[in-house]
Amino acid sequence: MSPSAASKRVTVPELDDLRELLPDWRRHLRSINRASSTITSYLTVGEEFVDFLVTQGMPTSASVITREHVEHYIVHLQERPNRRTGKPLSAAQVAKHYRSLQQLFRWLDEIEGEITVNPFTKMKAPHVPEQPVPVLTxxxxxxxxxxxxxxxxxxxxxxxxxxxxxxxxxxxxxxxxxxxxxxxxxxxxxxxxxxxxxxxxxxxxxxxxxxxxxxxxxxxxxxxxxxxxxxxxxxxxxxxxxxxxxxxxxxxxxxxxxxxxxxxxxxxxxxxxxxxxxxxxxxxxxxxxxxxxxxxxxxxxxxxxxxxxxxxxxxxxxxx
Structure with a gap:
């Protein structure tokens, strides 16, 4: 193979790569009648997680992702400013990302059998201080x-x-x-x-x-x-x-x-x-x-x- 041909070779993601699995997760969520807004929210979080892994040079294969990778992502969210307001993400927003990813890996573990170790095992969700919504008088x-x-x-x-x-x-x-x-x-x-x-x-x-x-x-x-x-x-x-x-x-x-x-x-x-x-x-x-x-x-x-x-x-x- 010539050097020029080798440089043009496209790397094909592994079958258990999250980039390959997210569309299947979407299909599963649709099959169990999850609300379209919920599906969109889940998939957005999944895609942002994959983007983070790629940017950081971390693995995107589901079977290789560990608890440490997830924790790095949570810390990243806590430090990352909101794209719209410029302020740090709220504790509730970070917890939402955590719960969405937890659902993804639960599906990979319990439904699909794509992983043998769930990185969320024994992990605790980020603490969210109670902030009651005001009621109308x-x-x-x-x-x-x-x-x-x-x-x-x-x-x-x-x-x-x-x-x-x-x-x-x-x-x-x-x-x-x-x-x-x-x-x-x-x-x-x-x-x-x-x-x-x-x-x-x-x-x-x-x-x-x-x-x-x-x-x-x-x-x-x-x-x-x-x-x-x-x-x-x-x-x-x-x-x-x-x-x-x-x-x-x-x-x-x-x-x-x-x-x-x-x-x-x-x-x-x-x-x-x-x-x-x-x-x-x-x-x-x-x-x-x-x-x-x-x-x-x-x-x-x-x-x-x-x-x-x-x-x-x-x-x-x-x-x-």
């Missing part, structure tokens, strides 16, 4: 609704959207694809497709039902009404998750609530439900959770407040 919710008191299409849509988020606490990824046929106004229930491809029925109250019906009538007259069965529409047609988030952020700014995002309604819903004496098991069914850990995570947003209120109701010291 009644006054803030009233202020939000006050920003869309008019009779325009946008006002009626946004009123219905805010009330629906407040009343039922769905994920934004569950309401963006919501279709007209998923709404039952006889029982005031919406059928949403949650994580893991699991359907569940979430109820809503009278005021939300009234706002939704008012919006549905306005929607029927909208120029884009016939282009989609999706409930939430705008100038260009069906609203995406990002579009819904932009509406909520804009209404929040109008109400003087900076940084408002749809997930704050989910935390608020969980807090109010528990504060009013709701049972954890019922909250799990309504929110679409399978783990009690999620109840604790969302309930932490205002756990101290609930504890103080419970103490006042008990009034133990005043009994004697």
């Amino acid at each position: 009644d006054d803030e919710l009233r202020a939000l609704l006050g920003t869309c008191k008019g009779r325009s299409f946008e006002d009626r849509r946004d009123t219905a959207l805010i009330r629906f988020l407040t009343d039922s606490g769905p994920r934004v990824g569950e309401i963006a694809p919501l279709e007209l046929g998923n709404l039952d106004f006889d029982t005031d229930v919406a059928d949403v497709l949650g994580k893991g491809g699991r359907w569940r029925a979430i109820p809503f109250g009278n005021k939300t039902g009234e706002a939704m019906r008012r919006y549905i009538r306005a929607r029927a007259r909208h120029p884009k009404a016939s282009t989609t069965d999706r409930v939430w529409i705008g100038r260009s047609g069906a609203l995406t998750e990002s579009g819904i988030a932009q509406i909520i952020r804009r209404r929040g700014e109008q109400a003087g609530i900076m940084g408002l995002h749809p997930h704050m309604f989910r935390h608020t819903f969980a807090h109010v439900f528990l504060a009013d004496g709701g049972q954890e098991q019922d909250l799990m069914r309504l929110a679409g959770w399978r783990s009690r850990e999620m109840v604790g995570r969302y309930g932490a947003s205002a756990a101290d407040q609930r504890a103080r209120e419970a103490h006042r109701r008990a009034a133990l010291g005043d009994r004697v």
Whole structure:
């Protein structure tokens, strides 16, 4: 072989190279009905991990990657500035990378048998300091609704959207694809497709039902009404998750609530439900959770407040 031919030779990755395996992992995630957003997030982390290994001259063959390689990557993340803000990644963002890679190597180990030693064995996830998400007060919710008191299409849509988020606490990824046929106004229930491809029925109250019906009538007259069965529409047609988030952020700014995002309604819903004496098991069914850990995570947003209120109701010291 001539020197020039040798210099042009392309190195073919080994069969157990992560660059070869990531597309198969994507197929596996699709086969078990993981949400498209979850798959995208997992694959992005996997690709960034591979890029790090290549840049650092570390092996990319799954069977050769060790705990030390993963730990080097975690330290790199903790020191690397966020590309968008220039600030270091938060502890929660680093932990997200850890959990995503943990899922990748669990698949390589338990499903595919591509590795004999899982580098995550006996590893501990990076510590994430508890930072409860603030919940919305009644006054803030009233202020939000006050920003869309008019009779325009946008006002009626946004009123219905805010009330629906407040009343039922769905994920934004569950309401963006919501279709007209998923709404039952006889029982005031919406059928949403949650994580893991699991359907569940979430109820809503009278005021939300009234706002939704008012919006549905306005929607029927909208120029884009016939282009989609999706409930939430705008100038260009069906609203995406990002579009819904932009509406909520804009209404929040109008109400003087900076940084408002749809997930704050989910935390608020969980807090109010528990504060009013709701049972954890019922909250799990309504929110679409399978783990009690999620109840604790969302309930932490205002756990101290609930504890103080419970103490006042008990009034133990005043009994004697």
